[in-house]
Amino acid sequence: MACTSQKKTVKMSQNYSKVCRSFMEDFDESTDHPMMMTALGVYENIRNTGDHTYGYRMDLWRIENEIIGFFYLYESSLEPDQMGPLSGTLIDGDLQLTAWTKEGKGFENWEKSAVQLFVFDGKKIANQLIGKLSLFHCENAPKLEMYDPNILLPSSEMWEVENFKNTTTWKEAYSEELKMGGN
16 A cells, blocks of 8 residues: 555656646646636635734635636745645546745846745535645755645635636736746
8 A cells, every 4th residue: 555655646746746846837837818807706815913914815806617826825934925826627526726826026136046946636516615724845854745724715704805707917917926827
């Protein structure tokens, strides 16, 4: 049994290693749609202590079964410690997302900071996202590891996102956020 599990881990690591190298190019190509982008909303579970902020936020849009948006991770700073674009699918409530992140631009040597993939596997139920979050380190012994096994992100009562007539207008509106991903 351990041998099968080990083979699966190696195969997943190889797949995510490819994603590390090509995510931004694939994201750019896959997000070219002439169709309407429907706002799914902002989902967050963020705790602010005054000096520090902890938690997650996802801004999501839908084009048929495809989901695109942004992932924000707060580990202590008032600004996101890591952020980046995400893509995935939402089919019959099952939600799979992969976010390509780097440390926030406030960090020194941002361009050289390590790339990491966050993989969300869960469900969209009513106005919340429920699932688990895994982390794939793209550099230094790449491997997929559990980051947070119990994610619950309710729909934000503070923030909203709007619909866009196509991805071109969305990319123009979010050009700064997309630059964080290296575009």
